[in-house]
Amino acid sequence: MRVLCHLNDIPDPGSKGFKSAEHSLFAVRLRGQVYVYRNSCPHLGIELNWQEDQFLDYDDSLIQCATHGALFIIENGECIAGPCIGKTLEAVDFRIDRGMISVCEPD
């Protein structure tokens, strides 16, 4: 298991990125729910964010890729606008234990 952070470390709504040598992930909180995705845009396979922890659009309602502006539904990762419309972000399984978010991946 790889511990990402405590729930309270992510604003609601808001997002936070996590990088290790092998995996780049990000988590989003929205209305009390948590979503974790691999930080790889289905358009070009590059990271979505230019700025640290900035994965959402201006009103925190969609995930946005900083490179070409693709927009993704927070709840299921589906791209609804931009060059990779119809593709989805890769969801990552996670669990929350005493407020700590962990994913089933090596550290």
Ligand code: FES
């Ligand atoms: S790399 Fe994400 S929209 Fe082009």
